[in-house]
Amino acid sequence: MSETDNLPSGRSRIHSLEMRGITKRFPGVLASDHVNFDVKAGEVHALLGENGAGKSTLMKILYGLYHPDEGEILINGKPVRISSPTDSINLGIGMIHQHFMLVPTLTVAENVALGLPSSRGLLTDLDVVSKRIVDLADIYGLRLDPSAYVWQLSVGQQQRIEIIKALYRGAALLILDEPTAVLTPQEVDELFVIMRQMTKDGHGLVFISHKLHEVVEICNRVSVLRDGKMIGTRPTSETTKQDLANWMVGREVGFAPDRGNVQRGEIRLKLEDVKCGSDRGTPGLRGVSLDIHAGEILGIAGVSGNGQRELAEAVTGLRKVISGKVTLEGGEITNLQPAEITERLLSYIPEERMKDGMIKDFTVAENLILREHHKPPYSNYGFLNLKNISANADMLIKKFRVKTPSQETMAKNLSGGNIQKIVLAREISRTPRVIIAAQPTRGLDIGATEYVREQLLEQRKLGTAIILISEDLDEIFALSDRIAVLYEGSVMDIVPRASATPQKLGMLMAGVHPENA
Template structure:
């Protein structure tokens, strides 16, 4: 039987209490194409794909797979129809092997025992066929995030998926891993698969996709051929206005030292040196960006500054006061704001309301509490003001943080930290998983803090973000700052060489 589209989602409507997540949306995907699903945070992209995968049931609309109407009431039915989904937050058991994770819920037995050996051989074969290079016997906890994502891809292929949904697949990857993933997507399509790619990253859409469907505030805006459009047009379709990719800013006017790190040594979770004699100074009125490949000590450095990890030796001073190894709350109260790189682990209490999360750093102070008793009226008044000021899209301040899209969770954290008016704002991966409109907004907020005379330390794996926002760029390699360069006087090629341990231009000067 012939069919024009491998997936047809016609007039899909999905409603949650207080919000219409999908409002009469139509999506049509052709056989063998990579089809982008583009929209702002909270636009309804993931909801639409969760309907296709059987996690949600629509109030209205029809789904056809290969021309046949289907009812997808759970993910098992989706799997039977050849639909697989690689979620943004991986569904893996960390102390299981790759093979154990892939066959979980789909085990085959031999003589009453789970047949791990045959499964591992099949996984090895699939891995080689699609260029995934995954060790079937490796433990999840011992492999990189990018490799874990490949395990999720293998999980769908092992179950016979012909249609693959990728939800923000590059949000947690390094630039090198993103390049590798793009090659994998092209390989999958060349082998006859069809892919739906949920993403905010316009560069990736332009590089790898055939067509793109845009959703704005729960409504379908339209579908365009990538060959007939460009990044500016896609951004405007997504947010409904012109978007500026280059953040306009005046030259920095640096003043006194705010953060001074001297000869810092910090160990990682395995008690091995991760930060090795690192020196760095961040001044009031400037943004220092730290550029480096993931795993070169960035996480341990941030945790040491914020009091979340013990410093082995060396010193951290803030406004001239030694804060080395002080408790996290003391450091926070000394004037440090922290936008953490993992919003779920360190940024929010997901089952608390948005309002409660807005005062996590200040709930014990007036006007939010007196004599140990919380004043909920003041808490929620503050939350409403911040929600409006920072455009956090939530049904209300009483909604659980877990229910917000990733981008709106991030905006809530940034609202809380910036509102405290810290002398030093540490922003770790502040725009990870955000759309271009939200990225533009957050970059402006960081520059506003700089222009108010605050010191900003930006840690990002996105080189264009580091170059766009920073005044100076410190390159970290194997736990040390190998060079500090002026953002205006460098480029991605030079930074990439330094990030790989390449030769420095000259003598390192961390105060330059």
């Protein structure tokens, strides 16, 4: 037995896997347009693309969940037919899903054995399974106790179970669907060690991710998909993050968007010693004072849970202010009804857009008038004016480039980026005086993120006062004029962007004044 032909797990290698001319049509859309893709033993091949570019479609075809309309798949040069996940597992293809498929109340060994025939017929063979898990874990350097219950394990450890499961079933080639999305930075490092060990041992890996720095760090080659078409494949060593981003989006992407020079105007929103509670019953804000000027973006930085949500809710009237005063353009709005505050042209882009920003079972057109549905031109004498509602939807869909089959489509059928565009369109189109944007780009892909940021900067240019709450320091730096750091419900400091450094903000976010340190 030559070493080149077998993997440490005993399974024979997949020297090469090739997908040729894969085409998949869905009603009204070409999800995969004559795509060629290949993976070799011993490499990590990144598959990049924005949401909707066709990454998942391609991988689902490889895993037997979808059937291509055209094209063929070759393993070691021989055409194969994959019509179900069982076929693909038998061929040695494994998939690590983004969301784990584990039973929390069972042990690691039980989860691995789940769905497999026992070597003892009707009796379980968990001891045999456990032994094999220990063997595999040794070979690949995955630390894992087969008798541990899944609910006791961290996310990173659960991911290792998924990897073991695939290896146990004889995977020679593994598809990792956004494996780092749920991991902490330390866990990502550990995963990369495991991935390197696997490629060294002759496995082929497909790595799907949005995160460009990870792709550059771990992958040998990278392929970029856009609108269902394969844009190209290159060795990672010959690309940069900027190249990849431009490739993915199909145009020049500004990591640091042009902020322009905007004269800051009068104070639009003023918070004076505002105190409020939190959902946990602890103080949410412990006396916050802020001024936000026209034509200014005030960034609110901080580790999540330090009062950001409470700040947004206190201003928008969704949370009771215990003491202190909130004024909008000179008029007090402390503890007014959300409806009354809305009337004064305060717009809010909520953090949880699916829960708070959108009605999933309403159409796009209906969602676009959520704020203004009771006013002309959308409503006269209590009756909705469908013509105007529809015209408004057409206009906003076009202007904000919302990708939707029609304005009658239910919002729940759109991607996260398009849903955020609808929220943005609705909140911005009413020409607000103040915008509160909470985590406006969380979970969005590069194109949508860039778009949202451009829109906020555009609003700033128009003289709107904007509070930007974000946990993404890059975003805070890219957009803000001044940065306020929240720590345990208090403002640690407000620093102009020019004099702010990540180090300084980091200390403030940890509750330390740099001067005192």
